[in-house]
Amino acid sequence: MLNGHGGNIYALAQRLECAPSDIIDMSSNVNPLDPLPGLVEFIVDNISSITALPQVDAKSSAQAFADRYNINPEHVIAGNGTTQFIYAIPQALETKRALILGPTYADYADACGMHNVRYDYMMAEESFDFKLDVDAVIEQIKDHDTVFICNPNNPTGALMLKADLERLCRFHPDTHFVIDESYLPFVYDSDQLSMLPRRLPNVLVLNSMSKIFRIPGLRIGFLIASGQNIEKFRPFQLPWNVNSVAQTAVDYLMKHTEETDAFIDKTVLLLEDQRKFMADIFKDADHIKLFPSKTSFLLAKLDEKITADMLCDHLAVDRILIRNCANFWGLSEHFIRISLKTKDINRMLADKIINFLHSI
Numbered sequence: 001m002l003n004g005h006g007g008n009i010y011a012l013a014q015r016l017e018c019a020p021s022d023i024i025d026m027s028s029n030v031n032p033l034d035p036l037p038g039l040v041e042f043i044v045d046n047i048s049s050i051t052a053l054p055q056v057d058a059k060s061s062a063q064a065f066a067d068r069y070n071i072n073p074e075h076v077i078a079g080n081g082t083t084q085f086i087y088a089i090p091q092a093l094e095t096k097r098a099l100i101l102g103p104t105y106a107d108y109a110d111a112c113g114m115h116n117v118r119y120d121y122m123m124a125e126e127s128f129d130f131k132l133d134v135d136a137v138i139e140q141i142k143d144h145d146t147v148f149i150c151n152p153n154n155p156t157g158a159l160m161l162k163a164d165l166e167r168l169c170r171f172h173p174d175t176h177f178v179i180d181e182s183y184l185p186f187v188y189d190s191d192q193l194s195m196l197p198r199r200l201p202n203v204l205v206l207n208s209m210s211k212i213f214r215i216p217g218l219r220i221g222f223l224i225a226s227g228q229n230i231e232k233f234r235p236f237q238l239p240w241n242v243n244s245v246a247q248t249a250v251d252y253l254m255k256h257t258e259e260t261d262a263f264i265d266k267t268v269l270l271l272e273d274q275r276k277f278m279a280d281i282f283k284d285a286d287h288i289k290l291f292p293s294k295t296s297f298l299l300a301k302l303d304e305k306i307t308a309d310m311l312c313d314h315l316a317v318d319r320i321l322i323r324n325c326a327n328f329w330g331l332s333e334h335f336i337r338i339s340l341k342t343k344d345i346n347r348m349l350a351d352k353i354i355n356f357l358h359s360i
C-alpha cells in the first residue's frame with residue numbers, strides 16, 4: 001500500500017509550505033538517536049560505488065548478516081527493506097488463507113490483498129492492553145497456512161514472549177509463522193526474545209535495518225528462514241534489489257559489532273527512560289490513555305469527544321507530525337501513536353498535547 005504509513009513529512013510540508021526537514025517527525029518509528037557514528041561518513045566516502053552495478057543478488061550482504069548473527073548463509077536473503085519480503089510472502093509461500101494478529105501494520109493485509117489471498121484478523125483486546133493470549137491464538141488457527149505476527153507489535157507496542165511464540169509455532173508445525181522483528185532491537189535483551197536463533201522450520205523472521213539504525217531511506221531488510229523456505233523466495237527476487245550504497249552500509253554495520261552493540265544498548269536505555277518519563281507525565285492526564293509499550297513508540301487513546309484528526313491538526317500547526325491511527329484495522333479515530341524522541345522533544349510534545357486536551 002502506498003498510503004497510510006507514518007512518516008509522510010512530504011505531504012505535511014507541502015500543506016504548511018515548509019521544507020520536509022522543518023517537520024518534527026514523531027510518526028515514523030526510527031531510532032531517536034542519530035545514525036551510528038561513522039556510518040554516514042563511510043557512505044559518503046564510498047559514494048562512488050553508485051557508478052557500478054551492485055551485486056545482483058546482494059549475496060555478500062546476506063553473508064555479512066549471517067556471519068554477524070552466526071546463521072547459515074543459505075538461510076538468509078537480503079532485500080529492499082523487509083517490505084519486499086512482506087509483499088512476496090503470499091506468492092512465495094503459496095498462501096491460501098492467512099491469519100493476521102492485529103491490530104497491526106497494514107501491509108500484511110495489503111500483501112494478501114495484492115495476491116488475492118484470503119485473510120482473517122484476530123484482534124487483541126484493548127482491555128488487555130492489546131496483549132495476545134497465546135492459547136486463544138492456538139485455537140484460532142484453523143485452516144490458516146500463514147500467520148503474520150509483528151513482535152513487538154506496531155502500533156500497540158505489545159510484546160510476545162519467546163516461550164509463547166515457540167509454543168504457538170510448535171503447536172502448528174504445518175503453518176508458516178512470519179515473525180516481523182522490525183522493532184525488536186529497541187527492546188531490552190532482544191537477543192533473548194528473538195526467534196532468530198531458534199530456526200524452527202516453519203518460522204520466517206523479518207529483520208529490518210531501517211528502524212534501529214535510522215536508515216529507512218537506504219531500504220535494507222533481511223529474511224531468515226529454513227533453507228527450503230528461502231528457496232521459495234528466490235524466484236521472486238528482482239536483480240539488483242539492494243542498491244550499492246545499501247550494500248556498502250550493510251558491510252559497515254555488520255563488521256562494526258562493538259560499535260553497533262554499544263549503539264543499540266544506548267538506544268534501549270534511552271527508550272526505557274523515555275517510556276517511563278512519558279508514562280509519568282500522562283499518568284494523571286485527562287482525556288488520554290497511554291498503553292504500555294516495550295519499544296520505540298507509544299499507542300494512546302483519546303476520549304470519545306476528541307479525535308486523532310483534531311489533535312494531529314493542532315500539532316501540525318507547530319510542524320509536529322504524530323501518527324493518526326484511525327486507519328489501523330481494529331482501532332478507531334481516537335487512537336494516536338507517538339514515536340519517542342529525545343527527552344526535550346518528548347516533553348515539548350507532551351506539554352502541547354496536555355495543553356490541547358485542557359483547552360477542549
Ligand SMILES: Cc1ncc(COP(=O)(O)O)c(C=O)c1O
Pocket residue numbers: 005080081082083084105150154180182207208209210211216219220221
Ligand atoms: C512492522 C513493520 N514491518 C516492516 C516495515 C517496513 O520496513 P522496511 O521495509 O523499511 O524494512 C515497517 C515500516 O514501517 C513496519 O512498521
